[in-house]
Amino acid sequence: MSMKMISFCNKKGGVGKTTLCKNVAYKFALDGKKVLLIDLDPQATLSVQFYTNKIVKDVTLLKMFGGFNVGINNIIQKTKYKNIDIIIAGEELTKSSTILNNLYAKENIYKVGKNIFNSFNDIFLKYDYVLIDYPPTIQELALNFLIISDLIMIPINNGIGSFKGIIDLKNTLNYICRQENITVPNLRIIFNNVKEDEDTIEIYKLLEEEKLNSNLSQSVITNSKSFIKTENKLNSIWDNQYYWRQKQAYEELIKEIM
Numbered sequence: 245m246s247m248k249m250i251s252f253c254n255k256k257g258g259v260g261k262t263t264l265c266k267n268v269a270y271k272f273a274l275d276g277k278k279v280l281l282i283d284l285d286p287q288a289t290l291s292v293q294f295y296t297n298k299i300v301k302d303v304t305l306l307k308m309f310g311g312f313n314v315g316i317n318n319i320i321q322k323t324k325y326k327n328i329d330i331i332i333a334g335e336e337l338t339k340s341s342t343i344l345n346n347l348y349a350k351e352n353i354y355k356v357g358k359n360i361f362n363s364f365n366d367i368f369l370k371y372d373y374v375l376i377d378y379p380p381t382i383q384e385l386a387l388n389f390l391i392i393s394d395l396i397m398i399p400i401n402n403g404i405g406s407f408k409g410i411i412d413l414k415n416t417l418n419y420i421c422r423q424e425n426i427t428v429p430n431l432r433i434i435f436n437n438v439k440e441d442e443d444t445i446e447i448y449k450l451l452e453e454e455k456l457n458s459n460l461s462q463s464v465i466t467n468s469k470s471f472i473k474t475e476n477k478l479n480s481i482w483d484n485q486y487y488w489r490q491k492q493a494y495e496e497l498i499k500e501i502m
């Protein structure tokens with residue numbers, strides 16, 4: 245059995261991390277794959293889309309560090325989608341850095357994710373994909389899961405800020421991975437929310453200068469004017485008759501990352 249852990253990250257907000265994570269998860273689930281979502285953003289933008297009266301709020305990954313012998317199985321919650329389970333996010337995640345620094349010595353702080361993964365391997369391996377959504381501010385907890393990912397998907401738009409977000413993320417990963425003596429995970433950069441009349445040549449040049457153009461996905465997800473209306477619930481592009489352009493781009497993307 246094999247499981248693939250894919251992180252959706254950029255040290256820049258509003259670039260489409262959550263949207264991408266959601267649409268990829270939904271497509272995998274439709275195709276019969278078992279998906280575990282982990283939301284690490286205290287703002288819980290992904291989690292709220294899965295809220296039902298059955299979801300217990302504020303049971304986040306941080307519960308693993310409370311000293312109550314909590315297993316990952318205790319914090320995974322079912323969603324109304326049969327192939328999608330979730331570890332939700334919540335406000336308490338803002339305390340993750342403080343808590344980890346209190347519990348672990350400096351030299352062990354980036355081994356926490358790997359330990360959780362190893363300890364609950366049988367549970368992780370029940371899933372085909374573990375998809376993780378991140379906040380733009382990357383601290384110890386987030387880094388722990390970034391460095392054990394099989395793939396890091398980095399959405400960018402045509403803004404220089406999102407390009408800087410990639411460089412910042414790459415520098416952080418290089419630094420931590422060197423320190424931990426592990427290889428940096430594969431990075432896949434994807435243009436999202438690009439307007440029809442925009443061209444991405446300037447950003448492309450910058451990526452080339454940083455030798456990141458080979459990490460760039462061929463598919464480009466364009467801007468959709470009707471997106472905003474549907475972000476409050478899990479109204480994914482996949483059960484909508486429109487968004488054909490997005491669907492096509494996503495399908496190409498999924499072939500690359502599956």
Ligand SMILES: Nc1ncnc2c1ncn2[C@@H]1O[C@H](COP(=O)(O)OP(=O)(O)O)[C@@H](O)[C@H]1O
Binds near residue numbers: 260438468469471
């Ligand atoms: N391709 C797109 N077309 C139109 N709006 C988009 C697109 N991708 C994302 N958005 C919108 O942009 C906003 C930010 O996206 P989001 O996925 O929440 O970003 P992040 O998680 O990186 O902060 C949301 O309102 C979302 O609906």
Ligand SMILES: [Mg+2]
Binds near residue numbers: 378
């Ligand atoms: Mg988000």
